[in-house]
Amino acid sequence: MSDEQAGVRPAGSPAGRTLLDDTPPLLSLRGVGKRFGPVQALSDINLDLPAGQVTALVGDNGAGKSTLIKAIAGIHAIDGGEMLWEGNPVQIHGPRDSSHLGIETVYQDLALCDNLDIVQNMFLGREALRGGVLDEATMETKANQTLSELSVTTVKSIRQPVSSLSGGQRQAVAVARAVMWDAKLVIMDEPTAALGVSQTAMVLDLITRLSARGIAVLVVSHNLNDVFQVADRIAVMFLGTLARTAPIGELTVSTAVELITTGNLTTSTDRES
Amino acid sequence: MSSSPQQTPPPVTDDVTPPDEVLAGVPELASGSLSAYVRAWLARVRSGESGVLPVIGGLIVIIIIFQLKNSVFLSANNIINLMVQASIYVLFGIAEVFVLLLGEIDLALGFTGAIGAVFAVWITGPPHNQPWFVGVVLGLAVATVIGAVWGLLTTRLRIPSFIVTLAGLLGLQGLLIFLINKLAGQSSGGTMSVSNGVINGIAYGHMSNVLAWVVLVVVVVTYAAITVLRDRQRRSGGLVTQPVGLGFLKIAAIAVAGVVLVLVCSAGSGVPWAVPIVLAIVLGWTFLLGHTRFGRYVYAIGGNAEAARRAGINLSQIRLIAFALSSLTAGAAGIFYAARLGSISSNVDGGQYVLLAVAAAVIGGTSLFGGRGKIVHALLGGLIVATIYNGMGLLNLSAATQLMVTALVLLAAVTVDALSRRNRTTT
Ligand SMILES: Nc1ncnc2c1ncn2[C@@H]1O[C@H](COP(=O)(O)OP(=O)(O)OP(=O)(O)O)[C@@H](O)[C@H]1O
Ligand SMILES: [Mg+2]
Numbered sequence: 268m269s270d271e272q273a274g275v276r277p278a279g280s281p282a283g284r285t286l287l288d289d290t291p292p293l294l295s296l297r298g299v300g301k302r303f304g305p306v307q308a309l310s311d312i313n314l315d316l317p318a319g320q321v322t323a324l325v326g327d328n329g330a331g332k333s334t335l336i337k338a339i340a341g342i343h344a345i346d347g348g349e350m351l352w353e354g355n356p357v358q359i360h361g362p363r364d365s366s367h368l369g370i371e372t373v374y375q376d377l378a379l380c381d382n383l384d385i386v387q388n389m390f391l392g393r394e395a396l397r398g399g400v401l402d403e404a405t406m407e408t409k410a411n412q413t414l415s416e417l418s419v420t421t422v423k424s425i426r427q428p429v430s431s432l433s434g435g436q437r438q439a440v441a442v443a444r445a446v447m448w449d450a451k452l453v454i455m456d457e458p459t460a461a462l463g464v465s466q467t468a469m470v471l472d473l474i475t476r477l478s479a480r481g482i483a484v485l486v487v488s489h490n491l492n493d494v495f496q497v498a499d500r501i502a503v504m505f506l507g508t509l510a511r512t513a514p515i516g517e518l519t520v521s522t523a524v525e526l527i528t529t530g531n532l533t534t535s536t537d538r539e540s
Numbered sequence: 541m542s543s544s545p546q547q548t549p550p551p552v553t554d555d556v557t558p559p560d561e562v563l564a565g566v567p568e569l570a571s572g573s574l575s576a577y578v579r580a581w582l583a584r585v586r587s588g589e590s591g592v593l594p595v596i597g598g599l600i601v602i603i604i605i606f607q608l609k610n611s612v613f614l615s616a617n618n619i620i621n622l623m624v625q626a627s628i629y630v631l632f633g634i635a636e637v638f639v640l641l642l643g644e645i646d647l648a649l650g651f652t653g654a655i656g657a658v659f660a661v662w663i664t665g666p667p668h669n670q671p672w673f674v675g676v677v678l679g680l681a682v683a684t685v686i687g688a689v690w691g692l693l694t695t696r697l698r699i700p701s702f703i704v705t706l707a708g709l710l711g712l713q714g715l716l717i718f719l720i721n722k723l724a725g726q727s728s729g730g731t732m733s734v735s736n737g738v739i740n741g742i743a744y745g746h747m748s749n750v751l752a753w754v755v756l757v758v759v760v761v762t763y764a765a766i767t768v769l770r771d772r773q774r775r776s777g778g779l780v781t782q783p784v785g786l787g788f789l790k791i792a793a794i795a796v797a798g799v800v801l802v803l804v805c806s807a808g809s810g811v812p813w814a815v816p817i818v819l820a821i822v823l824g825w826t827f828l829l830g831h832t833r834f835g836r837y838v839y840a841i842g843g844n845a846e847a848a849r850r851a852g853i854n855l856s857q858i859r860l861i862a863f864a865l866s867s868l869t870a871g872a873a874g875i876f877y878a879a880r881l882g883s884i885s886s887n888v889d890g891g892q893y894v895l896l897a898v899a900a901a902v903i904g905g906t907s908l909f910g911g912r913g914k915i916v917h918a919l920l921g922g923l924i925v926a927t928i929y930n931g932m933g934l935l936n937l938s939a940a941t942q943l944m945v946t947a948l949v950l951l952a953a954v955t956v957d958a959l960s961r962r963n964r965t966t967t
Contacts, residue, residue, distance in 0.1 A: 342850055363852035378850045380843035382911035383836075391840055392851030400831050407779045426780040 291354030292317040293452055293483045300347035301338055308334040312509050314502055316452060321474055321484045323494040326504030327527055332487045333375050336456050340372040341365040369451035373458050377441040381430035386410045388429055389444040413447045418469055434461035442470060452483045471497050491520050505530035574785040595904055595920045606931030613934055616808030624743045624880055626926030627814040631873035632893055633900030633918030634825060638866035640901055641842045642859055643910025644701040648708030649897055650890025652867045653874025654716050656683035657884045660875050662723045664736035672738035680871040687867025691860035709891060717886040730886035734878050742879040746810030755816060756798045764791045814876060826915045838862055842911030900925050903953040909961055
């Protein structure tokens with residue numbers, strides 16, 4: 268693990284952050300592609316996710332954001348390109364591989380089991396055991412702790428099935444599940460879509476706190492105000508390609524909108540990527 | 541819209557929660573009184589999570605009706621007979637719960653059980669005369685392998701289990717006829733008699749009264765100790781705990797049911813061995829589903845298979861094991877069946893047993909749509925099915941009436957399941 272070719276990296280470190288230029292980014296995608304039958308959902312994606320930074324992934328409906336996220340999370344096998352984790356090539360064949368690396372994901376559809384309760388959902392696939400038997404006490408305590416750290420206080424009982432929660436509460440549970448583990452990369456696909464004002468502020472604050480702790484965050488959002496509030500870097504997808512990756516300071520809301528809708532900038536203020 | 545600032549108590553939460561209990565924070569039930577529990581329970585009933593109380597109520601109503609119609613119904617010997625009858629439905633029902641929880645179905649279970657029984661009867665009978673446990677292990681193993689085959693076909697080839705096991709239903713019926721002719725010889729008339737005393741004793745052997753009381757006391761005391769210790773530990777850890785009163789109510793209910801059972805049976809020939817065996821299986825499988833990763837994953841797959849996959853769960857493996865365990869239990873049911881009839885023949889009505897197994901599970905409260913259900917549902921549902929059959933038999937109702945009444949009960953149970961599912965999805 269040492270000097271990656273720095274030229275491929277789309278942008279330097281943003282103002283206010285000190286990032287040693289010879290540290291490889293936490294995760295690099297190199298020429299990643301994904302095809303669903305006739306649909307080329309992703310083509311030639313080159314994206315770096317540096318530790319301690321928030322990267323916002325934006326793009327129109329169907330641009331391929333969720334597909335890219337699922338590729339990183341191991342839900343979809345990629346059919347081209349490679350992924351480098353801390354500079355080393357990795358194969359992510361399934362969700363277990365990604366969580367072993369330290370990747371946690373909040374999916375757009377939340378991926379919760381309605382019939383299970385909050386604790387059961389938060390620990391699904393990684394249950395605490397004691398003598399081979401589920402250790403409910405440990406799990407419940409830890410889930411409780413995480414939820415109160417996130418100020419999720421409106422749920423009546425941590426043991427109620429997820430089907431009885433409101434949309435926002437469900438989303439809060441999905442976010443809590445992802446941040447409960449010591450992740451190095453947290454991916455969130457529209458984490459605030461169903462949240463109220465104060466809960467949105469909470470999640471945005473959480474994103475900032477995660478990155479301050481040195482965690483890489485990749486967040487998908489259609490809300491550009493949120494994006495400009497928390498992101499260090501912005502990656503714009505257009506029809507399955509990465510139209511532009513830039514430090515947040517290089518774009519404004521209006522140039523971002525133009526990139527999202529057309530895939531390039533006509534009123535080119537600076538270099539293209 | 542869904543949430544409110546957290547400093548001040550939220551004025552009104554969202555529509556799903558009952559308006560009368562707005563509780564900030566988590567430990568609602570930790571401090572909960574019995575009345576709060578009852579209110580929460582009523583809310584669950586409205587959302588289709590009614591639990592087992594209505595089922596127990598239904599069972600009691602049915603029992604009262606039959607007793608009023610024929611006073612023999614609640615006699616000691618009829619109750620004993622009913623238990624043995626019910627044990628078969630309960631075991632088939634348990635087998636079906638495993639697959640129903642996954643959102644799958646196994647239509648071949650009846651014949652799977654019959655084929656398991658054929659091997660158990662064959663190896664323990666002349667000329668092999670192996671001891672009973674060899675027969676039981678062989679029978680259960682054969683059944684388990686059959687279940688594993690269904691599991692492999694549904695997971696590897698992605699054929700719906702409905703189709704795989706429908707083929708299995710036909711194929712195994714053929715195999716049953718073939719095996720019995722082969723193993724018992726053409727001259728047997730398609731019947732193999734159970735000659736092993738222990739296997740026969742499952743249905744016709746009885747615990748001594750002393751033993752029955754000892755077992756009852758041990759079971760109730762153990763249950764009470766576990767409940768009290770666990771609840772105390774959870775409460776002191778600030779975790780969600782059932783109200784103290786409810787814990788004692790459950791212990792009392794189990795003790796009373798046990799005492800009545802033993803008293804009634806000891807007025808007759810004693811508690812049949814089938815009863816403790818079935819209860820042990822119920823306990824074992826309940827533990828497996830409630831307290832192990834495997835059980836948790838079965839529920840997760842039934843609830844949202846894609847979410848389970850994203851959580852890193854190996855869906856094929858869990859499905860395969862569940863099908864195998866389901867058929868293993870069906871094998872036990874088949875051996876019980878052979879024990880009760882004293883033989884196994886090629887005209888076992890395996891198709892009807894499957895339908896009654898599904899009926900038992902669904903009547904008890906297990907959903908056909910996956911993710912919701914418990915082993916105890918099969919216990920209660922199996923008792924209801926057996927009670928209906930037994931009671932109608934005592935009233936000398938024709939087979940035609942019996943079939944139609946059973947169909948109505950099944951239909952009613954499925955309707956409740958479908959309606960409560962609709963309630964859940966529309967909230
Ligand atoms: N499992 C799948 N099978 C086939 N096509 C798919 C699948 N998943 C996504 N696609 C296609 O890939 C393209 C990108 O979809 P994706 O869900 O990644 O978009 P998105 O950027 O997340 O959109 P949105 O903002 O609406 O969430 C779409 O054309 C979609 O139809
Ligand atoms: Mg999406």
